[in-house]
Amino acid sequence: MIDFDEGPDSSSSKYKKHVDENYKELKTLLSSKTLIEKKIALWSLKKRGKRQRIGDRQAAGLLSDFSQIANFTDIIVDISSLPRGVYFSLVGKFLSFIDRYAEDNAPNFFITVSENAEIDIRIKEKGIDEDIGYLYGFGGGMELASDREEPVVWCPILGEDKLEHLEKAHVQIRPHEICPVLPFPSKDPRRSDQLIQTYYQLLFERLNIEPQNLMYVPERNPFEAYIRLTKAICNYHNSLEILGGCKAVISTFSSKLLSIGTLLCAYDLLGKVGVGVLNVDSQGYEIDDYEEMKKLMERSELFVIWLTGEPYTEN
Template sequence: MKPLRWDPSVMIRGNKTSEFWKEHCKDESRKLLFILGKGFDVRMNIAIKELVDSSPAVDVECWMIEFDEGSGSTSTKYQSYADENLTELQILLAGKALVSKKILLWSSKGKGKRKRIGDRQAAQILSSYDQISSFTDIIIDISALPRGVYFSLVGKFLTFIDMYATSKTPNLFVVVAENAEVDIRIKEKGIDQDVGYLHGFGGTIELTSESEEPVIWFPILGEDKVEHLDKAYGHIRPNEICPVLPFPSKNPRRSDTLIKDYHQLLFDKLNIEPQNIMYVPEQNPFEAYIRLTKAISNYNESLAALDGCKAVISTFSSKLLSIGTLMTAYDLIDEIGVGVLNVDSQGYEIESFESLKKIKEDSELFVIWLTGEPYDES
């Protein structure tokens, strides 16, 4: 097994993020690019507000990704809340550059059918390294971005930095305002009929459907995803399944509750062996990355007589754990065929926007440092 890219690693969380940005941005030569998504999520502006409040004079350009979910999405009825968030953002960035980047989540396939293209469109936002070569720091805030969009976006930035950053590697951060209660109250409605591997994270699996190598599936479990799991299983048809549960977590009984909720699917229908269950810390994407990477590598080594294995990861849990998944797939892309299979929802519903505002302040900021100064050999 090759050395892990992100071990050791750097993550800043909670009340330490404000002092980190204040200290980090003391250097007046820094030029920041901040990327976020326009959406109705109450957490949309938490990270940018903390950055601007802690470093008012910082030289920052903001790219705002606007994604069109189509007229049929249940999320369209929350447009006024997205506009409210936009107004707040414009006030926060007064005098600083705000650039809109519009993408489509769907394309028409004819006769009322449509195909999800948001992941490809997100990757196309960055078409040349010249677009970002002048920035010393790049911050991607995934708090209000769909999973398919931020996976492809972060993957593209990582790829371009690895390929084209020659003189000095820019700092690449992923930030997220984590709040499990908000996630629970934003209900996903309907799932895609067509599922597939995210753009840039297909490994070699999608190219070799008749592969003789065993396929090991690592679903990261979250609440209310029975239909999503069933759909993903039908697409993958894995030889072995290793469910991944969040533990330790803020709710110490969360993993027990998930086991109870999925018991029939996991043990009665899918015949999962209890010893195959994995646990990863709910709020540490780097530790999730380390454990997943080691587990996949161990499977590949133990199955060497069969030319190794292929691995599929599906994340149905928090955005923090999703980033751990992203790092795992990215780090193993050249060594083992690792794909990320996504089962998207067709829209979202919330019972009360005002109730979300009340618990917004309970959100905790995480800054995940992926490239740049801490990792430079010098």
């Protein structure tokens, strides 16, 4: 179990009693098993009291040697309560170890996530990181390029209440082309229309995005999202090959399911096309009504994504 510390100033600390309730229930369910806890810090202090986010690097460091997983036939990572930076780097490290050391006899590697858009909307992010950057292991060479020569294509996956995140990411990336990604089809058929309405001024009046640049990916199918993102980025790279190709940046401001599609795209294109994952994180979270949110949990759906291994066996 990963125990991540957001720091004493995090607005999430007010929900500690609810965390303790869940922890107690988990230990009850695992009463006959050994629960190993690994602690990581999401922040470290820099000079002059400034903070630097280190959770992604510490998460990747939890898996330091392939021998830690060599004897397992099945590995399951539940990302339901993990910050994006933590599970991106952790899952990326698992995939790289499996591809490098167990390609011929890969374990079954699963990602599980409890998905509920209604709950996501009720969790409000408080304060945006001042120092944003590319996730550890998913820099795509972008973090090293100060004066980039290649054109940069940015694919932000849109979600609710992310206007400030989008603006901050745009300033950081300075893209030449923007392809906003909308969740459609989705459980709420009007969700993509509402997102366009919310961000209309930013996308079409300030950033001058062409309507044909809009992309649509199924809200509940990370593999289809992975395929469409990969195809779009490769098409851009091939079209601009005469100029030396292009760099691509993906930012995910939507659900964890679509984030998995983003992760797979960035990982698959590693070493082929420079793809960076720029994460704009928050300094804490607040919940509108915790009791109401608990009632909504009954509507949550569990998704299991099978990434490596042998899905079918012969009798």
